[in-house]
Amino acid sequence: MKIGVYPGSFDPITLGHLDIIERSLKIVDKLVVGVLENSSKTPMFTLEQRTALIRKACEDLGDRVEVVPFSGLLVNFLKEQKACVNIRGLRAVTDFEYELQMAQANRSLYPPMETIFLTTRAEYAYISSTVAKDVLRFGGDVSHFIPNNTIEMIYSFRRQ
Numbered sequence: 001m002k003i004g005v006y007p008g009s010f011d012p013i014t015l016g017h018l019d020i021i022e023r024s025l026k027i028v029d030k031l032v033v034g035v036l037e038n039s040s041k042t043p044m045f046t047l048e049q050r051t052a053l054i055r056k057a058c059e060d061l062g063d064r065v066e067v068v069p070f071s072g073l074l075v076n077f078l079k080e081q082k083a084c085v086n087i088r089g090l091r092a093v094t095d096f097e098y099e100l101q102m103a104q105a106n107r108s109l110y111p112p113m114e115t116i117f118l119t120t121r122a123e124y125a126y127i128s129s130t131v132a133k134d135v136l137r138f139g140g141d142v143s144h145f146i147p148n149n150t151i152e153m154i155y156s157f158r159r160q
């Protein structure tokens, strides 16, 4: 069984992330969405909230998707999950330099690991968690940015 990891901060999960998750299922038998706990960024949503939002967004995708929080090095998480591939989305060329550096650093830490990049669908290229958070902060319509079935939950987290 081919297991892939799709790691990220997911603060919060966006339509672009969900698209990458769905398309990854054409490549791997099982996808573990790894939710980073110890990000250097200060998240808007707690680890538990980010995890709950991803689980809600993926509820129709079946048991080939698992959402698992992690902390520490990605390579160790990959080993724990017995995954052979790390999946990342690329929106634009501006993402590439950082992604290449991470992929190479990860390979030097754990040579068997492969990183593959899926290019974001053009209609989602402008979407990021940062933009979604700004829209949320200032009361805009988030339905263009985050999965529909997470909207209610995200507003309830904002009210807490």
Ligand code: PNS
Residues within 6 Å of the ligand: 007, 008, 009, 010, 036, 072, 073, 074, 075, 101, 102, 103, 105, 106
């Ligand atoms: O959604 P993000 O914030 O772009 O995801 C970044 C992520 C989680 C993939 C990256 O920060 C990561 O792998 N962090 C874990 C720590 C680690 O392994 N760092 C070394 C890789 S260069």
